[in-house]
Amino acid sequence: MNEVPLTHILFLSTALFFIGMYGLFTRRNLITMLMSIELMLNSVNINFVAFNKYLFPDKLDGLFFSLFIITIAAAEAAVAIAIIINLYRSHQSIDVDDATEMKF
Amino acid sequence: MSNYLYILWIPLLPLATFVVLGLFGRKYFAKTAGIISTASLLTSTILSFVAAKQYFFVDGKVNGVYQKIIALKYTWLQFSPNVSIDMGVIVDPIAVMMLIVVTSVSLMVHVFSLGYMKGEERFATYYAFLSLFTFSMLGLILSVNIFQVYMFWELVGVSSFLLIGYYFNKPSAVAAAKKAFIVTRFADLGFLIGIMIMGFYGGTLDIGLLIQKLTSAQSPEFLSITSASFLGASMLTWGLTLIFMGGAGKSAMFPLHIWLPDAMEGPTPVSALIHAATMVVAGVYLVARLFPIFSMDETALNIVTYVGAFSALLAAIIACTQTDIKRVLAYSTMSQIGYMMFALGISKNGGENGLGFMASMFHLFTHAFFKSLLFLGAGSVIHMLHSNEMKDMGGLRKLMPITHAAFLIACLAIAGIPPFAGFFSKEEILTAAFHENKLIYGVALFTAALTSFYMFRLYFNIFWSKEAPAKAHSAVHDHAHNAGHNDDHKDAQDHGEGTWTMKLPLIILAACAVGVGFIPFSQFITSDGAALETHIDMVFSIAPVALSIIAILLSASFYKKENTKSDKAVAVFGGFYRAAYKKFYVDELYLFITKKIVFPLIGQPIAWADRNIVDGFILLLASTTAKISTAIKGLQSGKVQNYALYFFGGVLALSVLFIYIWK
Numbered sequence: 001m002n003e004v005p006l007t008h009i010l011f012l013s014t015a016l017f018f019i020g021m022y023g024l025f026t027r028r029n030l031i032t033m034l035m036s037i038e039l040m041l042n043s044v045n046i047n048f049v050a051f052n053k054y055l056f057p058d059k060l061d062g063l064f065f066s067l068f069i070i071t072i073a074a075a076e077a078a079v080a081i082a083i084i085i086n087l088y089r090s091h092q093s094i095d096v097d098d099a100t101e102m103k104f
Numbered sequence: 105m106s107n108y109l110y111i112l113w114i115p116l117l118p119l120a121t122f123v124v125l126g127l128f129g130r131k132y133f134a135k136t137a138g139i140i141s142t143a144s145l146l147t148s149t150i151l152s153f154v155a156a157k158q159y160f161f162v163d164g165k166v167n168g169v170y171q172k173i174i175a176l177k178y179t180w181l182q183f184s185p186n187v188s189i190d191m192g193v194i195v196d197p198i199a200v201m202m203l204i205v206v207t208s209v210s211l212m213v214h215v216f217s218l219g220y221m222k223g224e225e226r227f228a229t230y231y232a233f234l235s236l237f238t239f240s241m242l243g244l245i246l247s248v249n250i251f252q253v254y255m256f257w258e259l260v261g262v263s264s265f266l267l268i269g270y271y272f273n274k275p276s277a278v279a280a281a282k283k284a285f286i287v288t289r290f291a292d293l294g295f296l297i298g299i300m301i302m303g304f305y306g307g308t309l310d311i312g313l314l315i316q317k318l319t320s321a322q323s324p325e326f327l328s329i330t331s332a333s334f335l336g337a338s339m340l341t342w343g344l345t346l347i348f349m350g351g352a353g354k355s356a357m358f359p360l361h362i363w364l365p366d367a368m369e370g371p372t373p374v375s376a377l378i379h380a381a382t383m384v385v386a387g388v389y390l391v392a393r394l395f396p397i398f399s400m401d402e403t404a405l406n407i408v409t410y411v412g413a414f415s416a417l418l419a420a421i422i423a424c425t426q427t428d429i430k431r432v433l434a435y436s437t438m439s440q441i442g443y444m445m446f447a448l449g450i451s452k453n454g455g456e457n458g459l460g461f462m463a464s465m466f467h468l469f470t471h472a473f474f475k476s477l478l479f480l481g482a483g484s485v486i487h488m489l490h491s492n493e494m495k496d497m498g499g500l501r502k503l504m505p506i507t508h509a510a511f512l513i514a515c516l517a518i519a520g521i522p523p524f525a526g527f528f529s530k531e532e533i534l535t536a537a538f539h540e541n542k543l544i545y546g547v548a549l550f551t552a553a554l555t556s557f558y559m560f561r562l563y564f565n566i567f568w569s570k571e572a573p574a575k576a577h578s579a580v581h582d583h584a585h586n587a588g589h590n591d592d593h594k595d596a597q598d599h600g601e602g603t604w605t606m607k608l609p610l611i612i613l614a615a616c617a618v619g620v621g622f623i624p625f626s627q628f629i630t631s632d633g634a635a636l637e638t639h640i641d642m643v644f645s646i647a648p649v650a651l652s653i654i655a656i657l658l659s660a661s662f663y664k665k666e667n668t669k670s671d672k673a674v675a676v677f678g679g680f681y682r683a684a685y686k687k688f689y690v691d692e693l694y695l696f697i698t699k700k701i702v703f704p705l706i707g708q709p710i711a712w713a714d715r716n717i718v719d720g721f722i723l724l725l726a727s728t729t730a731k732i733s734t735a736i737k738g739l740q741s742g743k744v745q746n747y748a749l750y751f752f753g754g755v756l757a758l759s760v761l762f763i764y765i766w767k
Contacts, residue, residue: 021752025745033745096744103742 009050016043030084030094034077041073108158108175108195114151114203115242117144122235129228137228138221141235142214148242149207152200159200160628170633172196172312177248186308192248194311197629198392198465202245205472206382208616210238212609213377216480219606220373220487230270234377237263241382245389250299251309253390257295257354260386261288264378268370280366287363291353298346301339302397305329315396319453326400337403344404348391348411355387356438357445358415362691364438368430368492372483375430380437380479381472388444388468395461395631399453412445413547418688420554424561425685428492429482432562433475436518439551440471446548447533450540451631458631460540463532466625470525473620474517477613481511484610485566487602494562498570508567510610515563517617519556519652522645525621532626534648552648556655564663 016039023036045066052062088094121144129137164170177192214234221230240259247253262285269281299309306314306325317325318340332339349360356364367379378384391398391408398404416439423435444464451460484507489496501508517524520531530552537545626636662670674681683689739750 024748099744100742104737104740 006050006054009046013043013046013050016040016046028095028097030080030087030096033096034080034084037080038073038077041069045069108155108173108193110151111155111175111193111195111203111246114148114155114207115239115246117148118235118239118242120144122232122239125228125232125235129232130226133228135227137231138214138218141231142211142218144235145207145211145214145238148238149211152203152207155195156200156204159195160197164195164197164200168634170197170628172633174248174312187303188249189251189309190249191252193246194248195246197633198389199245201465201469201629202389203242205469206238206241206245209381209472209476210234210241210377212476212480212613213373215605216376216483216609217371217373219603220483221371222603226270230267230371233263233266233270234374237267237378237383241386244386248311249309250302250311250314250394253311253393254292254295254299257292257350257386257390260383261285261292261354264288264367264383267374267378268367270371270374271369274369277369280363280369284363284367287360288353291360292350294346294353295350298343298348298350301329301343301346305332305339305343311393315394319396319400321400338401340397340401341403344394344398344401345407347394348387348404348408351387351390352411352445353387354390355384355441355445356415357387357411357442358418359690361415361419361438362687362694365426365431365434365687368428368434372430372479372486375434376476376479376483379434380475384437384441385444385468385472388441388448388464391445391448392461392465395448395451396453398448399451399631405449407449409446409449409541409544412442412447412449413544414442415439416442416446416551417547417554420551420558421684422687423558424554425681427494429485429494429497429562429566430479430492432558433478433482436478436555436559437475439555440467440475440518443530443533443548443551444468444471446544447536450536450544453631456636458636459532460536461631462626462629462636463529463536465629466532467526467529469623469625470517470529470617470620473613473616474514474524474526477510477514477610477617478518480606480609480613481507481514484602484606487606494565497566499568501567504567506607506610510614511563511567513614513617515559517621518559519656520552520648521652521656522649523618523621525617525619527645527649528621529625530648531645535644538644549648549651553651553655556652557659560656560659561663564660568664569666 020036020039020043023039024033027033027036048062048066048069052059056062084094087099091098093099118141121141125133125137125141133140158164159170159173164173173195175193175195177190179188180191181189183189214231217230217234221227224230237260240256240263244253244256244260247256265281265285268284269278271277302314302318303309305328306317308314308317317323318329320326326340329340329343330338334342337345351357353360364379364384368375370379398408419435419438419442423432423439426432426435444467447460447464447467449460451458451462451464453461484504485497485500486492488500488504491497513524517526520527534545534548534552537548628635630636662673677684686692
């Protein structure tokens with residue numbers, strides 16, 4: 001079987017990361033922003049798994065880390081959505097530009 | 105050596121009373137504060153007498169010499185292996201003697217105040233302050249460490265301040281309290297510097313060690329302190345003089361005496377306790393405590409002598425002219441303390457030459473009793489008439505027989521008429537002065553005559569002079585002495601001389617004023633602890649006693665009946681009389697120095713520097729911070745995505761830094 005080289009996977013994860021970053025900076029909808037953050041987290045997961053497989057095939061550290069990140073991402077999504085719901089209740093909107101009271 | 109640890113309870117009981125009455129007094133003990141306080145002090149007094157008996161008669165003496173016993177020493181703050189601030193209890197002849205004086209006079213004052221202060225709104229507070237004072241004074245007496253002395257010294261000053269300002273709704277009382285505090289505080293600055301000098305050269309703050317190190321002429325400490333000099337005087341002289349300055353401030357010696365007459369604004373029993381018998385002799389006690397060191401330095405002793413003698417004379421002259429009875433007593437106190445001071449000054453340490461030391465302590469002891477008696481008697485009179493002024497008084501001998509008798513005894517005692525207490529102590533002082541310094545002897549003799557004159561001027565003016573006022577109160581009620589007193593004492597006529605609690609202390613103290621002179625004092629208290637043989641030389645006594653009697657007769661001819669002789673005498677003295685009446689303008693001089701010199705030349709430039717330089721620097725810091733934050737506050741826009749951008753920018757910058765620059 002033809003092996004997929006590491007660089008391809010790294011290219012994928014980098015692309016995924018910057019797509020997420022672009023989404024985070026350009027979208028005004030909080031849900032979409034949350035999705036962008038998830039993209040970034042997952043690109044990191046891919047990195048961990050890939051390096052684990054290609055560099056240290058007999059170890060499991062990278063897999064553990066990606067499992068941790070998935071768990072934390074789940075918790076983070078719950079908290080973020082709770083915040084978004086509260087924001088919607090107070091502002092009748094989930095647009096970040098409508099919630100800029102916390103400034104000088 | 106037996107255990108003296110129970111002496112610790114003597115100061116601690118008043119402290120406990122102070123804490124309890126200070127915290128809960130006004131709420132729970134508004135009526136019973138006096139009883140509680142008096143009972144606790146009575147216990148202290150009994151303990152003091154037990155201690156005195158044990159020390160003087162049972163086990164204080166070793167080979168005929170009274171030992172210094174350190175009953176307790178607890179190191180509180182350790183600065184270096186040798187220098188530390190200790191808290192402790194010292195037992196030696198003068199400490200035990202002072203214990204007796206302070207507790208018994210304080211007890212008498214407590215009892216007297218039960219009647220005198222009855223019905224005061226802040227009755228419990230008054231007793232709390234009295235207890236605080238008693239605690240501080242006892243702590244001062246028992247100090248083992250010179251810094252412990254200093255701490256209690258300040259506490260005594262504070263309680264004196266609180267008690268002088270007891271009638272805080274009276275502006276003159278507030279001013280007097282402030283004056284007393286500031287003047288003595290100023291003197292204490294000198295005391296503190298003196299302590300530093302002694303501690304620096306002596307290498308210790310412990311009194312016993314300090315004395316040991318600085319009294320042997322070969323010790324390295326003594327050599328270093330005498331060889332170092334500043335402005336032509338050795339550091340030993342400087343240190344002792346500055347310590348004496350602290351003592352002079354507390355003991356109202358010229359030129360730091362100005363607070364004492366004003367301090368009479370406080371309640372009269374307070375004057376009896378603090379400004380007659382105990383606190384004002386703290387200065388004498390301090391010099392006596394460090395006397396072995398003082399005796400090593402001729403100059404310091406001379407300063408003590410001449411300041412004391414001059415104060416004695418000056419105060420006696422002023423006392424002859426004052427009309428406020430408490431002020432007369434205040435100046436008389438100052439004069440008598442001057443006696444004690446110069447008696448210390450002319451004394452030598454140890455042996456036959458230590459007569460002055462013993463005489464000074466003896467006079468301190470007798471003076472405490474007859475002077476507090478005089479003040480309490482005056483308090484009785486003031487309580488009845490609500491006036492301090494002599495012109496409101498006269499002919500009271502029928503109305504107040506007990507006060508009259510007690511006052512007469514005290515006057516005879518202070519005038520030095522045998523066999524009253526003052527005679528014995530004054531004779532010792534005069535004898536010591538006669539042998540050491542003829543000039544001082546002359547001053548002392550003249551002062552003694554003046555003392556008799558002004559004391560009997562006071563006596564005749566209060567109890568003789570005019571006919572007894574039929575309605576003493578209605579005539580002078582407008583001169584009501586203390587604002588707080590008016591309402592409570594409208595019925596003054598009914599209670600006459602006051603309650604038995606006011607008469608009892610007078611009777612006890614009068615008995616003391618007669619009796620304490622017969623105590624063979626020189627057997628117990630001398631500069632080196634060994635007994636000293638003294639005897640009253642009849643021939644020597646003729647001069648002072650005769651002078652006193654002449655002065656009394658003169659005073660009687662002036663003041664016993666209303667006549668114009670005293671006015672003529674005033675006319676003869678003219679300008680001198682007016683100067684003395686104005687207290688020789690010392691107060692005005694102080695005001696001139698402070699208002700015209702110190703404030704504009706020192707105070708205002710310092711205030712300017714404080715406002716503009718010190719404050720300016722801080723304000724500059726603050727305004728710079730404010731400006732910077734105004735400039736960059738736009739960064740905090742409230743937009744989440746901006747923050748995320750900054751964050752990524754930061755991460756990027758750090759990455760560049762760590763990857764390419766900081767390899």
